[in-house]
Amino acid sequence: MKVSEAINSRRSMRVFKPDPIAKADLEWIITNANRAASNGNLQPWKLYVTMGGARQRLSTAILRAMDDNDHGPGAEYNVYPREFTPVYDARRKLVGKQLYTLLGVPRGDAAGMTRQFRKNYEFFDAPVGMILCVERRMGNGQWIDCGIFLDQLMLLAREKGLHTCPQAAFSRYQHIVRRELKVPDDQVVICGLALGYADPGAVPNNLITERAPISDFTTWFTE
Numbered sequence: 001m002k003v004s005e006a007i008n009s010r011r012s013m014r015v016f017k018p019d020p021i022a023k024a025d026l027e028w029i030i031t032n033a034n035r036a037a038s039n040g041n042l043q044p045w046k047l048y049v050t051m052g053g054a055r056q057r058l059s060t061a062i063l064r065a066m067d068d069n070d071h072g073p074g075a076e077y078n079v080y081p082r083e084f085t086p087v088y089d090a091r092r093k094l095v096g097k098q099l100y101t102l103l104g105v106p107r108g109d110a111a112g113m114t115r116q117f118r119k120n121y122e123f124f125d126a127p128v129g130m131i132l133c134v135e136r137r138m139g140n141g142q143w144i145d146c147g148i149f150l151d152q153l154m155l156l157a158r159e160k161g162l163h164t165c166p167q168a169a170f171s172r173y174q175h176i177v178r179r180e181l182k183v184p185d186d187q188v189v190i191c192g193l194a195l196g197y198a199d200p201g202a203v204p205n206n207l208i209t210e211r212a213p214i215s216d217f218t219t220w221f222t223e
């Protein structure tokens with residue numbers, strides 16, 4: 001598979017088949033992702049991989065917390081900008097509208113939206129649920145490194161015929177993640193990553209999100 005094929009076939013999948021993933025394949029993905037560049041070669045990423053009973057226990061614990069109205073402390077970082085300017089607001093709303101249309105959840109259907117939101121915490125039924133963390137003492141630069149690492153995981157998964165969905169949703173329930181996976185106090189929960197075989201027939205998996213033309217964000221200096 002060419003790098004461009006991995007990039008262009010990656011998209012966030014939100015319906016997975018339960019088929020298990022061989023641990024050797026996960027080790028291959030993580031080992032290769034670990035070649036990610038990082039400033040000063042700090043390699044600041046911390047990865048927690050759950051599968052089988054461990055993945056289910058994490059899901060159950062978070063869903064139970066939701067049922068108990070336990071919203072916890074929330075994410076430890078700004079998952080989104082503090083203020084949305086119109087261009088970003090429009091992009092976020094568009095993808096939300098497209099996704100919820102494919103899910104068959106009409107606007108204003110609060111119960112339907114909650115149902116979908118809860119699926120995040122089942123890793124959308126993927127057999128593997130990863131959690132990416134970084135030490136709190138790290139600077140913004142090391143969060144860039146973690147982002148690169150995360151992308152490498154997603155692209156390498158493609159080479160194994162697997163799909164993914166990155167999930168900031170887990171940062172919101174970081175207190176449960178921390179408790180279940182024994183994440184040390186000095187680490188921040190960045191996000192989750194669902195990984196498995198996507199269900200190709202599932203309508204929500206058909207979402208191909210839009211991208212702005214490169215002229216929107218690229219400034220050239222050619223002479």
Ligand SMILES: Cc1cc2nc3c(=O)[nH]c(=O)nc-3n(C[C@H](O)[C@H](O)[C@H](O)COP(=O)(O)O)c2cc1C
Nearest residue numbers: 010011012095120165166167168169170191207209
């Ligand atoms: C850091 C990060 C966190 C995300 N968190 C969630 C999430 O919690 N739930 C979800 O359904 N999608 C989540 N997404 C997926 C985005 O919605 C998706 O990447 C975006 O709409 C572009 O679509 P694509 O990934 O299919 O190209 C997240 C993506 C990133 C990069």
